[in-house]
């Protein structure tokens with residue numbers, strides 16, 4: 001906790017003053033162009049790896065970058081996405097999985113979840129990744145099973161997203177684009193799902 005308080009002191013002394021004008025504008029409201037749905041993992045830092053500024057990305061995080069299907073008990077996830085798409089009118093919605101994801105490890109070894117009933121329950125949203133993993137491995141080249149399942153999970157969550165009426169309408173109106181990403185912690189590189197080639201390819205060549 002002391003580290004956090006020291007960090008906030010440094011923010012107030014050093015970082016805030018040079019961004020004072022930016023924060024004054026942001027205090028009036030936000031107009032982010034992008035909704036970024038990713039895992040809660042502490043090693044995934046969207047504003048760092050994309051070099052985005054305060055106000056630029058609306059971020060929704062949960063274990064395993066899950067998006068419940070329409071009509072399912074949604075916690076805050078569906079409400080967050082609905083607000084971003086319908087009120088903030090974001091133009092891009094990115095679902096981003098990552099390497100070494102603990103949720104995917106749990107999917108591969110569910111017995112490790114004894115004593116974690118909430119996590120076990122949450123895992124049901126990720127389990128359909130098993131149904132897509134063979135297809136991902138067929139098109140994806142040399143992938144570990146963990147990476148293939150992580151890719152498959154991103155595709156499952158994009159499918160889930162498309163079950164929501166407001167997403168279907170936004171896509172039909174051409175005011176929203178969906179993207180499936182994968183972030184590799186070791187290299188810092190992002191891959192993007194290519195619909196035509198049915199595999200993840202480097203975002204930056």
Ligand SMILES: [Zn+2]
Nearest residue numbers: 039041101102
């Ligand atoms: Zn994760």
